[in-house]
Amino acid sequence: MEVIEHYIQLRKAFPNADEEEEIHTTIGELANHLCCTMRNMNLIMNKFMDHGWIRWSPQRGRGKTSVLVFCHPLIQAAQERFDRLLQGNKLEEAYALASTLPFSIREMLMQGLRGQFGLRSDQGARGRIDTLRIPQETPFETLDPSQAAMWGEVGIIAEVFDRLVQYNAERHVCEPSLAVAWESNEEGTEWTFYLHKGILFHHGRILDAEDVRYTFERIIFDQESPCRPLFGSIHRIETLDELTVCFLLRYPNYMFPDLMSCMNASILPRDMELDPMHPIGTGPYRLTRNHPKLLVLDVFPSYFRGRAYIDRVEIWQLPQSGLVESVIKQNLFPDGQARSVQHEVQGGVYMTFNMRKEGPQQDLYFRQAVQQLMDPQEIVRALPRTNVQAANSLIRDKSGMIEQTDKNEHSEQNEPMNRPEQLEHNHLFLPQASRPRRPVPFADSSLARASKLLQRSCYAGQVIIVWVEEGEKMETDMAWFAQRCELIGLKVSVMPGNPVNAVYHEEFASCDLIYTGEVFDDHLTLSLLTMYTFQNTLLLIALDDQRKRELEHKCRQVVMIQDTAERLRRLEVLEERLIQEALLLPVYSFREEHAHHASLQDYRILSFGMPDLRRLWVKRSSITDQDTASYPAYIPLW
Structure with a gap:
């Protein structure tokens, strides 16, 4: 622990004392505050005095107290330490420091985080690493695709997993994903999907038809699964070979390919018991860390559709203390290089x-x-x-209220x-x-x-x-x-x-x-x-x-x-x-408004409010000769 951290810890132990106010105490009491020996406390006090942070008048003798005077305000000490951590790219330590401080100081320090969100490009021994940092205020409860209901969770699931089918919002059609093709009988009661070859899960095994069967049997055999009614048409699943899977339905379902594109239909590996907070999928990003304050996604180099450009995505939990979106957005783009993207949210309050x-x-x-x-x-x-x-x-x-259906069609529909x-x-x-x-x-x-x-x-x-x-x-x-x-x-x-x-x-x-x-x-x-x-x-x-x-x-x-x-x-x-x-x-x-640095290219927003990480890339300026460059982005809090 650095000496300034000791000072901050000791200063917090006397919250009602002002600077230049005399405090009567003993070296033993101070040592208790820092959980150290009295010998170490004396050494620490000498360092404080060398920096001019305190005045210390020790008194000897039983029952006598010494006089301590703080000269360095807590807010200045905290700001110095916080700024040093940010400069060293130690965002998690800076966050932890701020969360321990009084409300007013914490709010002031957290404003310093606003410039840390967005994309940071670092040049190191292993080459260039591009990291996207996104703020988030709703905690994650589960990343199990069959359970997750919060859009923050769904955003992570979308990057960690793939589905048999993907929906193209621009063309309004279902397209191949894990499945290269599919077909059905005329009655819509039997659907067969043909899988891509050689698709890897994050733990290294190749996906096959048994994984698909396992994923959906896990849902339909679980009476308590919240998405079981969504897949209620499934009667039986057969694997015809390692790349062919057939769904036999209870009744016609002409939306079945569409259902296969939903997040609940994300494919799981059958050989790994699902950890709802550390899932394994086939997606472009694999989850490498899930801490209450920080969730990390690292790029999966072997992704079957090609490696994503962004190397690392960090989702940061903001404190509940009142750090609002305006704190992050305010003065985020002092050079005026922001581009805005409007996102009309489908749904509403x-x-x-x-x-x-x-x-x-x-x-x-x-x-x-x-x-x-x-x-x-x-x-x-x-x-x-x-x-x-x-x-x-x-x-x-x-526009307007939905018209009533034809009274002659399904008349029971209109009964309250x-x-x-x-x-x-x-x-x-x-x-x-x-x-x-x-x-x-x-x-x-x-x-x-x-x-x-x-x-x-x-x-x-x-x-x-x-x-x-x-x-x-x-x-x-x-x-x-x-x-x-x-x-x-x-x-x-x-x-x-x-x-x-x-x-x-x-x-x-x-x-x-x-x-x-x-x-x-x-x-x-x-x-x-x-x-x-x-x-x-x-x-x-x-x-x-x-x-x-x-x-x-x-x-x-x-x-x-x-x-x-x-x-x-x-x-x-x-x-x-x-x-x-x-x-x-x-x-x-x-409507949500995203703002981002002009260097972030192909910035498109998915329906759940995150930029499409599979398309986002960085056009680094030719005049940037620094090892580190930052490209701010304002992403509304989930």
């Missing part, structure tokens, strides 16, 4: 209800009252933001999951005194409608707990919502929470309302299908079993349709039905 819990949310009129309170136009007008747009659907660029007349009958049993009082009329029509609906509902004045995905923007939304609720006599209590805990640890089980967001990938139809069948989506976690079964049944009907446009239309109708029954309340869509 929405509210739903915990239908697994008894309460007024079981009442359609109550849900419709909340639907009026969360009026998208009103919230966007009240909380102006440049990157959001009011939405009545999670499907981007979809909960019938209003049943709900009306139920709330008549409430005594009149227990109903909320009728408020005065409102100029805001959505408030007036919300008030009337609340009066018709079974709401009896109880406090409604609202779980909101933690973060400044989402919590601001809910502060606005709470004010609206108060105006019509609806009592709410807002509880911010971590989406990781909500998905994997049932954090909102005791809550009534859930405010969160959903991000779709480039394949819209597949994303909607996944949202309604993958059990780790927040919408399905909050939905009751009966409605989940009904959604699964409707999705089964969708995959049996051959026409791609008709499949999307059916899923749009399904979304509209959820909106009509106030089970899904879209609020707004949003």
Whole structure:
């Protein structure tokens, strides 16, 4: 440990003492603070005095205390050490130092990290190494492709694993990946995939058809697997030879190649038990480190599609202390060499209800009252933001509400999951005194409608707990919502929470309302299908079993349709039905803006918010004669 680290540690032990203030203490007490012997403490104190950091007046004799005066402010000492670590490219040590310091100092130091994110190019004995550093604020819970639900996790899975098929978002078609080709019978009940030769897993073994069978049998034989309903059409898997695998289905599934392109369909090695935090795949990057503060991906030189350009990707966990995106973005490009890339996020922010819990949310009129309170136009007008747009659907660029289906087609589709007349009958049993009082009329029509609906509902004045995905923007939304609720006599209590805990640890089980967001990938139809069948989506976690079964049944009907446009239309109708029954309340869509140094070439954003590492490369300037060069990039926090 360097002497300045000893000084910082000792200075932190006296947080209430000012510089030049006399502190009465003993060498033994100081030694306890630094966990060293008194002899070593005397040596350390001499070094402090040599640097002029302290004044020390030792006193001898039993019961006598010495006088210590700090002359070097903690903030200066911490800044010096922090800067030295950054200069030495010791980002992890700098991060660890900052995390131990008082809040105000920590925030100031962490601003120094902003220039460390982006791409760093170092010339060393082993040649040039290009490292991309990305900030991240949501912790990883699992990198198991069959379990992962957070987009940060999905971004890692996309680089570590491959799938039989890949979706080309530019051409809107499925293309070969691990499989060089595929075919089916006319009925769509038998699909055969032909694998590439010689594809290596990260641990060195060649992929074969048995790995494919193992991957999907692991899912379909596990009753608790959250993605089992997504692959529910699979009846049996046969390996015809080491490069040919055949899927026999229970019913026609004309979306089967599309399903094979989703992240849940990532292929695992059968000879290695999956470690959910250190998985092995065939992708362009292999996971070499997964620490709570740092996840590292190193390039896989033997990747079957050719070596990726970027050598190393580091995902850094930012502290929960309030280091916001603006800290990283601010003054990131002082030379004005930034290029911006706009990313229109498919999906959006929405509210739903915990239908697994008894309460007024079981009442359609109550849900419709909340639907009026969360009026998208009103919230966007009240909380102006440049990157959001009011939405009545999670499907981007979809204008207006989805039209009703032909009444002659699947008439049962238009029957409500909960019938209003049943709900009306139920709330008549409430005594009149227990109903909320009728408020005065409102100029805001959505408030007036919300008030009337609340009066018709079974709401009896109880406090409604609202779980909101933690973060400044989402919590601001809910502060606005709470004010609206108060105006019509609806009592709410807002509880911010971590989406990781909500998905994997049932954090909102005791809550009534859930405010969160959903991000779709480039394949819209597949994303909607996944949202309604993958059990780790927040919408399905909050939905009751009966409605989940009904959604699964409707999705089964969708995959049996051959026409791609008709499949999307059916899923749009399904979304509209959820909106009509106030089970899904879209609020707004949003846009992300990436900024990057002009030297980063082919900077394209994937649907889950990361640059496409398989295409990104660096055009290093001819005038750069330094061994180290930095190319900043602003990547919005996951």
